[in-house]
Amino acid sequence: MNTSINHALRLITLWIAWLLAMLFHVDLGLMPLFHGQSPEIHSHVQEGALPLLFGAMLGYFLLPLIAIVLIAYAATTVGPAARWRPWRRIHFWFSVVYSITNLPHLIADILVPDARIDQIVLMVALTVFGLMINVEAWRWWRQTP
Numbered sequence: 001m002n003t004s005i006n007h008a009l010r011l012i013t014l015w016i017a018w019l020l021a022m023l024f025h026v027d028l029g030l031m032p033l034f035h036g037q038s039p040e041i042h043s044h045v046q047e048g049a050l051p052l053l054f055g056a057m058l059g060y061f062l063l064p065l066i067a068i069v070l071i072a073y074a075a076t077t078v079g080p081a082a083r084w085r086p087w088r089r090i091h092f093w094f095s096v097v098y099s100i101t102n103l104p105h106l107i108a109d110i111l112v113p114d115a116r117i118d119q120i121v122l123m124v125a126l127t128v129f130g131l132m133i134n135v136e137a138w139r140w141w142r143q144t145p
Helices: 007-035 047-076 081-111 117-142
Strands: none
Touching: 007 047, 007 117, 047 081, 081 117
16 A cells, blocks of 8 residues: 555646646637637737737646646655755746646636626636645645655
């Protein structure tokens, strides 16, 4: 019986769950298209700024994927695990930033006049997964190598 907790495996699982919930959030947001309705929301973003916004969203999706790969490498490395300790610290603060970005999005989804319950439920899930990631990231960072 293994008595140690594999925080890295938990983190990988939580990040994958977070990414899937994020994809479902985007996908469900576009579902009206398939029923002849517009998913458009009133945007205050100027058209010239859209490439920057799209690039930011690309980064927002790619960074957790990179984190998953680095967590896997840190957890399976040969040699002293202590050399991955800086990554563990960076990952914890990275996860906190993602949790902080989820909270305003959740509040915004709740406050939208025609708020959809499916979008709110997914944002609650994203926020909960994010907080779980924070806890595991803290434990992984503080775990003795």
